[in-house]
Amino acid sequence: MHYAELPELRAARSPDLPCIADDDRALDNAEFLIETRRAAAVLAARGVGAGDVVALMLGNRVEFVVLMFAAWRLGAAVTPINPALTAAEAEYQIADSGAAVVVVDGIALAAPILEVAEFATADVEYIAPAMEAELALLIYTSGTTGKPKGVMLDHVNLIAMHVMADGFLSFDERDHALLILPLFHVNGIVVSVLAPLRSGGRVTIHGRFEPRGFLRALEIVRPTYFSGVPTIFAMLAALPPEVTADISSVRLAICGAAPAAAELLTGFEARFGIKICEGYGLSETTCGVTLNPPQGIGKAGTVGLPFPGQRVAILGPDDALAARGELGEIAVAGPHVMRGYLHRPDETAHALRGGWLHTGDIGRFDEDGYLIVAGRIKDMIIRGGENIYPKEIEDILTAHPAVYEAAVIGAPDPKYGEIPTAFVVLRPGAWTTAAELIALCASSLAKYKRPDFIDLLDELPHNAIGKVDKLALRARRFPADAVRTH
Structure with missing residues (x-):
């Protein structure tokens, strides 16, 4: 299934079932298809077509997801922009990505912009999904070592990531993700939007994170899972003991983006009764590489086992395979590995040398094959x-x-x-x-x-x-x- 046709397929299968919601609105499958067609018509009228890039400088909201699928329907790629960036920072990403248009909400930029409000009253037109499109996302790295780089992810990467993760997480139509991570990051898009929607499930987008409010949202929304970073779990675990909620609907929580202390994860699980599956990945691998499995043994202090369908290795200084238990650079090969860095052939060649994605992270495998991340090479x-x-x-x-x-x-x-x-x-x-x-x-x-x-x-x-x-x-x-x- 190509992601460009997903709204069509969901609406044909179950038009009245919930699809996506945020604090202000909720769309069922039929409404999601209508909104996607409407947005695609507006983008097309602005000249967006196959091979173009649409920049989305929006916060977490339903419109972001609608516009992402609308761009894919036209054969265009999407580059999400952190709405907290300054104009100069945003304009660097817009120029580097070659975005044809930027969708904003009241932000002034020196670039062709579309206000998100313009999509609400536009006419709905039928435009057939562009199934031949390749590039899907341009995710810009955080730029801690220089200017941010555009990580090129295609639809094959996205589909491969879903298939690999589904082998561990067993997503189905009963799953309901509560999205809290930002949609300008690959984790938010892949784990909390694409995974449930492709599996027939649904998404609820939570507003700005605040520990007590998020705990209440878990009780009211009744999701089956959410994905967070260690800071989120630490803030929830630090709530006073008298702060409680019925969160029995949550079958698991996924922790990633940064290593978490073993005591934090075990303490959180003991207090809230939610299994935390800590994992490891990066934008260049379309989000995931390893995960502590929901079923079976989860080992605190590790980031779990490699997803099926890929190769993960530890390489020494000469790029030779390290022995089991030895520290070295984590390297990954598989269909989820990026196409490369946009406009950066030398950096792409260096990162993908020898048939491996060289992650820049240091780690080792323990005696059971679980990955332990020791940190960044540069750290x-x-x-x-x-x-x-x-x-x-x-x-x-x-x-x-x-x-x-x-x-x-x-x-x-x-x-x-x-x-x-x-x-x-x-x-x-x-x-x-x-x-x-x-x-x-x-x-x-x-x-x-x-x-x-x-x-x-x-x-x-x-x-x-x-x-x-x-x-x-x-x-x-x-x-x-x-x-x-x-």
């Missing part, structure tokens, strides 16, 4: 010639019952080159000291791995998809009175 700290992986330190710190979140970076040092530096946020109402955390590290880590400084903060900076923004932490001026551990 690795080299202290006096010794390699230190921040996640190992972060896991020790977050094991402390008072610690809500921790991040470790390498800070410049004239003697050792780099030294590990920890930033820690405590749970609401909890208390500990830097000295106590130093003692915890000393009991669990070799001396060279222990953070040289620990700074207690009110909060850590996060990017738009919930990852800790380590670039912002590196730019932070470390306080002169911070506690030095050794």
